[in-house]
Amino acid sequence: MRKNSIKNTRINGEVQREISQLINREIKDPRIHPMTSVVAVEVAPDLKSAKVYISVLGDEQAQKDTLLGLRSAAPYMRGQLARTINLRNTPELIFIMDQSIEYGVNMSRLIHEVTKDLQDDDKESNDSMPE
Structure with missing residues (x-):
């Protein structure tokens, strides 16, 4: 496993914070469970993609619904990230359920x-x- 550079670690933290705020404050999709948290974010070194690990406090159906809601809101969140974080490329968001x-x-x-x-x-x- 590759060791993250300081720059990459900082970008991961910033993207994680912004996505958490977007999910909690701006996304109004009823499929997204209110007890959804962003556990970790791994932005690729080329900034083309970001794996967003999420955790949902709820049953299996709530987890599936939340994942669907987040995947449908991914383009909106990517646009918001582009406005708030100044990066060369805004990463494509890939949501992964973290158990x-x-x-x-x-x-x-x-x-x-x-x-x-x-x-x-x-x-x-x-x-x-x-x-």
Whole structure:
């Protein structure tokens, strides 16, 4: 995997911030879930494309609808990016659903269940021991 330059890292952050603001404030598509967040943005070094990783707090249908809504709003968002960020090329936006937050929450829940079961087992074994 290529290491990003400082310039590319700065561009990624700026594009991520602008797209987050566009989604939260300007896009009025009812398909886009209100709990949509931009997790990361990877702008290609040639500035031709940008992968936008999004996370939606909702069921699978909400995720699919949000992805469709964002893909249909991509040309508008690209135009807004061109107005707000001064780049040689305005990247084409490619939206990708990111499941990492959901995966992390699920893993935390599983770890919590296992540790709770271990604590319950310890309490039972301590209660049954004669004094």
